[in-house]
Amino acid sequence: MSDLDQLTQSLARNLKRWRGERGFTLDALAARAGVSRGMIIQIEQARTNPSVGTTVKIADALGVSITTLLDYEQGAQVRIVTEDQAVRLWSTPAGSRSVLLVGAESNGPLEMWSWTLMPGDASASDPHPAGTFELIHVITGELTLLVDGASHRVPAGASASFEAGVEHSYRNEGSEVVEMIMSVSVPPVR
Structure with missing residues (x-):
């Protein structure tokens, strides 16, 4: 298979x-x-x-x-996800991509992602449920983060957090590849 x-x-x-x-x-x-x-x-x-x-x-x-x-392997208390097991969910012909590294069910879903954005590429997101937060750490390049119509520049070495219940997108408007790690925390369904 x-x-x-x-x-x-x-x-x-x-x-x-x-x-x-x-x-x-x-x-x-x-x-x-x-x-x-x-x-x-x-x-x-x-x-x-x-x-x-x-x-x-x-x-x-x-x-x-x-x-x-x-996930097709649920179970153990400690779960190791090797690089080849991480799930690539988004990519562009230019080489941009997002990879779901690992996630957990705690007081709601919690996910950690690895993102690569090539120069000129962007990815838009619909609003998540109210109370959803995203944490971003830029490793290389400079990310342009658009949240609810406002633009924010996040340079290499900097981090950002925001409530993701509004339209938001991630853009690479520079000439260097953007590498970043993102965590998403979604509140539990009630």
Whole structure:
């Protein structure tokens, strides 16, 4: 089974499980996530690989991390994720990418990401649930962080935090590659 097939099967199985645990009907989850009922059916039947944005919306609506939604190895108290096991969710032909390094279910989903943004590339995000926070640390380059229409420059060595319940995006407007680490904390579903 290819990595993509394994990921598709894991997502299907975990989506069914978490939707069932939350007691959400297909219609209820579709409404909460802002995606079509048909898309959720296709994902649960492992007939499609949804976009990163769709996956994030569904995870947020379920109150779980993307790690939990995609994970096919649950169990041990200490979980080691090797570089080849990290999940690449977003990439561009220029070489920009985001990689989900590791995540946990605590008082809500908590995720750690590795991002690379090539010069001129950008990635936009829809608002996350109220109370979601993102922490960013820029390793190289200078990140342009747009939060709710306001632009913020985050140079190498600097960190930023913000409430991510508004539209936000990450841009590399410079000539150097931006490497950054990002953590996302989503409040639990109530």
